[in-house]
Amino acid sequence: MLLRTITRDRRDLLGEGLMWSARQNAVYWTDILGQRVNRLLLDSDQVDSWKMPGTIGWVVEREDAPGFVAGLDRRIVTLTLDPLTIGTLADPDRAGNRMNDAKADAAGRIWFGTMSMDGAQPTGAFYRLDADGAVARVDDGYRIANGPAISPDGRTLFHTDSGLRTVYRFAIGNDGSLGDREIFIRFEDDWGDPDGMTLDADGGLWIACWGAGCVMRFTPEGRRDRSITLPTSQVSNCIFAGERLDMMFVTSASDGVNDSQAGALFEVDPGCIGTPTRRYHG
Template structure:
């Protein structure tokens, strides 16, 4: 474990997921999926909050100064930041009680890729969807655990994982729409655990939370392991760049399924970076 890794003074999650950062307010947001809660941490104020939700949710995108889009078990829901009021935006597999939301990320063009999976990780139950400006498109299905959705800095490449297969795929994209222009190819299929959430830094390298490995690993665009952040928690789930300069990595973790979890399992961790990250784009609804 790196001595520079610290845990936020914030409640732990059973299944922490989907961190993102709003540079306009210097605030990080993430979820406890099984705990049905949205977590908030203001770095400038040192303020920590947990917002109860009426559904399970797993990812968030900023829409504008007033609104966020939450990816929930039944689709996208708009949330008013000031009041917490929730308004349905786009149903996604709302008629299928066997599936829920999982990983998601906004493409540089403002579109969002959204991955579902079975509540019990049923084989092949997951799908990756594309949403932009009111239009929902099915991209890839037959995936067991959708994860590692992220994009190259110029938007020309997309990545996604099937954690159950231990594989991350790469696909060429239309930079103006975030839609695929070719078929996915295996990018890397050798990991020390399960490839979970991922983000791409300004140099085009992927930071992948490797579930079960107690680490987040940086891979070059060619899939070569070039750096590693060790963690005191065995199940890292997803990273996000935070800070006005995107020079730190916030990492959610999970205590789910651990009979004898350690003190750090389920906590949210912070690590400095020596390379520049990228700020998350806003979602176009």
């Protein structure tokens, strides 16, 4: 099975926020603690990196405007990289928190979570950013809000509290409202903590397992049926990429980890096809 470490001149302190750009044939990801946005060009394997003025949790491409919307510190900002420009859209969260992870859905909304800086207190929340710029807090009380993923039909949202080692499932209404929070998966002791997530075309949920050094796939019924081992323990996020969406990239963290592969970006063969990455419509 393919396992490739992407060659570059640095390692991430906390790799996260993976995003596939079909427009650029590129994979973007963030280094939250290293305060960087990174880009891998698939045509050439060139890796570029931009220093940010704070912790950066995620970037999402814009549909009808240049650049990205991003989660910077606790703010939502517009972001371009060449040249670097940053403009504040909203500052919705509590003092002492930061952005952690996000995904856009087919309607062009962004779903994002927040957490306290140390992840020890349940001050994090889950939000929806609409195309008109309105922000709604849709759930609350998270220690480490993480890994939103939206089902291929757009009707179900998965979200996790890594601190509680629990993956939740919500029904999504046509207006963007969420149904009741349901427990979908409780992680077993040797599975690590659920971190970033993505879905394949068959509705399988792929989860980066922080502390367990792997990504796992769960069936639409919540049964674990596949695992890919990585050569470092703190695996943090995963995304499908490539023209056929048959490639998978995985981030990791080096902060507090003493091994040569910690903080690397990996490519693995998932053996399946992913779902398209959506853009923000604002």
